[in-house]
Amino acid sequence: NSDPAFYVNYLYGFGGNYLSPDKKRCLMSSPEAVEACQFMVDMICKYKISPNADDAANMNADKLFTQGKLAMVSRGSWAADSMYSREGKAVGLEFDVAPMPRGPRGRGSIFFTNSYAVLERSKHKKEAWLLTQWMAEPTLQRAAIHNTQGIPARKSLAKEFLAVDRPPRNKQAFIDAIEFGRSTPKVPCWPEANSLINSALQKMLLGKEPVKQIADDLVPTVDKMLAGGGK
Numbered sequence: 001n002s003d004p005a006f007y008v009n010y011l012y013g014f015g016g017n018y019l020s021p022d023k024k025r026c027l028m029s030s031p032e033a034v035e036a037c038q039f040m041v042d043m044i045c046k047y048k049i050s051p052n053a054d055d056a057a058n059m060n061a062d063k064l065f066t067q068g069k070l071a072m073v074s075r076g077s078w079a080a081d082s083m084y085s086r087e088g089k090a091v092g093l094e095f096d097v098a099p100m101p102r103g104p105r106g107r108g109s110i111f112f113t114n115s116y117a118v119l120e121r122s123k124h125k126k127e128a129w130l131l132t133q134w135m136a137e138p139t140l141q142r143a144a145i146h147n148t149q150g151i152p153a154r155k156s157l158a159k160e161f162l163a164v165d166r167p168p169r170n171k172q173a174f175i176d177a178i179e180f181g182r183s184t185p186k187v188p189c190w191p192e193a194n195s196l197i198n199s200a201l202q203k204m205l206l207g208k209e210p211v212k213q214i215a216d217d218l219v220p221t222v223d224k225m226l227a228g229g230g231k
Contacts, residue, residue, distance in 0.1 A: 006074040007201050008110045010036040012182065013103020018197070019185050019226070026222035028197060029215035032105070037204050038211045045207035053206055066093055074100070076112055077149045077174050080167055097168040099176060111183045114150075151175075189225040196222060 011017065016032035019025065027033055043050040051064060062079070064070035066088040075083075077097075084095055100109045116135055118128040134140065136153060144150035145161050151174055152161055162171050184190060200218040204211050 006110070007037070007040060007198075008182075009074060009100050009108060010040055010103065012108020012110075012180075013101070013106060014039070015103070015105030019187070023185055023187050024223075024226055026193070026197075026219045026226065028200070028222070029212065029219045034212050034215055036103070037201065037215065040201075041204055041207055041211060044205055053202075063087075065095075067091060068093065077151055077161075077171065080149050082148065085167060095167060097170050097173045099173050100180075107180045109177050109181045111181045113183070187226060193222045193225050196225075 008018070011033055014032050014036035016030055016036050017027050020027055028037075040050075044052050051061065051070065055064070059067075059069075061070060061073050062075070062083050065073045066084055068091065073079075080095075080097075084093060087093075088095065100107055116132045118125055118132060122128050138154060138157060141152040141154050141157055142160060145152055145157060146164060149161070149164055149166065149171075152158065158175060162175070164171070184194070187193070196218060200214050203209065204214050
């Protein structure tokens with residue numbers, strides 16, 4: 001499906017990226033990024049194989065999937081138990097997982113992680129560090145595997161994740177995705193910049209304005225953020 005939260009999978013597949021390597025310029029108006037976004041728009045507006053704005057407003061992608069009205073969704077391993085197994089049980093949903101489709105210039109996927117850190121200005125650095133260490137211990141990691149099918153941070157526990165006897169069967173696809181996965185840009189303004197990018201994409205997916213025009217309008221604002229000029 002063309003869920004805006006996962007547009008970056010298309011972006012990478014078409015050879016694009018959010019930002020330039022030096023993190024000083026937004027690349028959302030590059031030919032690669034525009035091609036990726038246009039592909040998503042065409043799936044909705046031209047080929048009509050992805051939900052449009054009205055469809056999404058009435059029922060989100062996960063509901064459409066569990067009810068058999070959507071063939072594929074982009075989600076992490078956590079969704080298997082929290083949504084698809086529980087909500088799909090009533091309708092006999094059977095599902096599995098596969099790698100992200102390869103784009104014309106490769107394959108890419110976004111990493112979504114639970115990250116823990118100790119603030120530099122914390123008044124309890126020692127205690128915070130002890131808590132962080134505890135959360136990375138095998139016992140807690142193992143609990144996350146078996147309770148939520150969360151992918152462990154420890155490589156030594158990968159086999160336990162693969163051995164969980166609940167759908168999906170092809171859990172190896174999640175492990176394999178690490179090879180081509182990428183994290184979000186490490187810049188202070190990223191939450192605000194990402195919000196603007198997602199808003200621009202939502203506008204694109206309506207199919208009422210040219211993708212390139214929306215991207216060209218977006219880039220200067222994000223560039224200003226990257227330069228420290230705020231919104």
